[in-house]
Amino acid sequence: MRSTVPTPTRKPSRPKGQGQWAMGHREPLNKNEQSKKDDNPLNVRQRIEGIYAHGGFDSIDPADLRGRFRWWGLYTQRKPGIAGGKTGVLEEEELDDRYFMMRVRMDGGQLSVAQLRTVAGISKEFGRDTADVTDRQNIQYHWIDVRDVPEIWRRLEAVGLDTQEACGDCPRVILGSPVAGVHTDEAIDATPQIKQIHDSFIGDRSLSNLPRKFKSSIGWLPDNPWEINDISLVGAHHPEHGPGFDLWVGGGLSTNPMFAQRLGVWVAQEDVVDVWLGVVRIFRDWGYRRLRTRARLKFLVKDWGAEKFREVLESEAYLGRKLPDLDAPQVPEKLLDHVGVHRQSDGNYFIGVAPVAGRVSGTLLDQLADIAEKYGSDRVRTTALQKLLLLDVPEDRVDEAVADLKAVGLEADPSPWRRSAMACTGIQFCKLAIVDTKDRTRDLVAELEKRVPELDTPISIHVNGCPNACARTQTADIGLKGQLVTVDGEQVEGFQVHLGGGHAAEASLGRKSRGLKVASADLGDYVERLTRRYLDGRSEGETFAHWVHRADEAEFQ
Known part of the structure; x- marks a missing residue:
């Protein structure tokens, strides 16, 4: 029963x-x-x-x-x-x-x-x-x-x-425009605000215990990947108030990639520090601390949404005042890498050069210092695209400076392959990595310069040693995420392939094709084959990312 x-x-x-x-x-x-x-x-x-x-x-x-x-x-x-x-x-x-x-x-x-x-x-x-x-x-x-x-x-x-x-669960280095104060298109130089934040709040013990790392970007020009930071302040004109900043929060890549959300507010230059501090304090107080995998600000922003986040930011507990509304500004066409020779607002020139995947040395940096001194410059800049800039070169000495930079291996007119390559630290030094990245990227760039010298538009290749996306694999034209792959029954270094990612007007996460993995030794063959299919199949003016998002998956094999 x-x-x-x-x-x-x-x-x-x-x-x-x-x-x-x-x-x-x-x-x-x-x-x-x-x-x-x-x-x-x-x-x-x-x-x-x-x-x-x-x-x-x-x-x-x-x-x-x-x-x-x-x-x-x-x-x-x-x-x-x-x-x-x-x-x-x-x-x-x-x-x-x-x-x-x-x-x-x-x-x-x-x-x-x-x-x-x-x-x-x-x-x-x-x-x-x-x-x-x-x-x-x-x-x-x-x-x-x-x-x-x-x-x-x-x-x-x-x-x-x-x-x-x-490093650590704290406010890390603040990205800024490397040509702040000298670029002809800049309306606001945010350098004083970046300096104030560094001097006032880096080392502030009330902010040294955040749930996870906190990444910031502040600058007028579209030369930093603002969509993937915890906070970004990007230059924007308000129809009544004039030049200021558009506020984005909650971006980040790694294993759960998310683009930041606009809060729809305009931030005056004099309010930048207060707004930055308010967002950091919200993260400190409301951020998730139970699981490290959900402790980045992007998860809180995803759960709250932009409207609630703005409401909390403007509350008495944080900013204590309303910010003016701002309609979405026109999105820039692309990120500026500043490579090449460019006129400054004061009539001098800055020269942007491309080390391969950011790999330099103390010896090379000393040589760069020699060149800077030779041309009367006291300003050198690093970029978020792993490039180096020399500022304040007189017009009549630009050609000579470019030649001196090239002589030490710093190219101001690099091939499209070299110009758009990035790589993380990789297995040589990183405990999280699975594959080599720096040397493999250097060799890959050299291969492609010989194999496809006719490439007439940059195709970004970002090489990462593990899934954490330090080299921003998901937002590259060709993103390569390191993993072990099986070839003839043996495990060898290889990569999962992401295709068609981008920033600015091309902002998207790369497309992953089912089972698309490439052994490290076969990268040259694969990228050459893929590039030639793009060059043969593109329409006039079509970017690699646009071609990827309309092409059949068979093209990617």
Whole structure:
């Protein structure tokens, strides 16, 4: 006989708290949050200077080593010789080398010659001549010994540079236009606001414990990828108030890519700092802290929507005033990379050059400083597209400067392949990477320059060593995400292919074709074949991204 006892009704489960401080959820819900509660990560500098620089690598507390060091721009680099297949298998301490990667903050990408020489000297003396231009306008070193860190800080800070909060759950380097103050199309130079934010709030302990990293971009010109930052302020004219900024929040790529949302407000130059601070504080108070995978601002913005986010920003708890409405401005056609020779507003010229995938060296940076001094320039800039700019070159000396730059390997008139290539750090130094990126990108560019020299329009190739999209794979014409692929029964380095991504008027996430993977050794053949299909099948003026989004998938194989 069947039982007639009724089944107990299960009470609906209450949604799990997301660790939002504004809702009273102050107890840490994961080890990262616990670590930050145990000790403000900025305090680790005292231990580096007082203990670890004297005792060496073995004296470092693991909680500092794999956590708090990041707030001072330091990550352990990958131990040499560990294959990509071990990346997700070995424990972090098994992947750790005894040396560090170090990022130097360069907010707005601005460097004087004295600063450039200091950066170059540190590379040569302490970093085995390594120095990469990142896509966050930083210079990144490798092979840094903890015993040398205090002296490196002393030298950087003596010329007005630092590594504070270059990494970690905090406000990281602020992207700015590398030609702020000199570009002929600029209506507002946001350099004073970027400097004020750096001087006032980088190192502010009330903002040093955010749910995750916080990325900012502030500038008039469309030369930074504003759609993928936590906050971006992009130049815009208001019909009544004049030039100011259009506010975007909640962008980010990685494994859950999302474009930022416009809040539909106009921000005056004098309000930039207050608005930036309000958005950071909202993230601090309302951001999700339970799961690291959902702790970026983009998840809060997605759940709230632009209207609610604006309402909270304008509330008494944050900005405390209404911002003027702003209709969507016309979207720029493309991001400006500033490569080549361009006239400045003062009659001098700036010259943009393209290192291959941002790979430079201390020696090369010293040579760039020599060239700057020769032509009377005291301003060098880094860009978010891994390029370098020399400012203030007199008109009658431009050709000579271009020739000198080319002589040291810095091309002002690069091939379309070289101009549009980017790469992350890759397996050479990164503990998250699965494949080589920098060397593979360099070799790929050289192959394609020989194979398809007739290419007449840039096709961006972004190469990433893992799914985290540091090289912005999803927004490239050809995005290559590193993974292991099987060829003849063996696992080899390869890439998942994303096609047709872009920024500005071409803003879209790359198209992924089912099963489209390419072995690293076959990249040259694949990109050549794909490019020739584009060149043969495009209509007049059609970009690669437009062709990808209308083409049949068979074209991509």
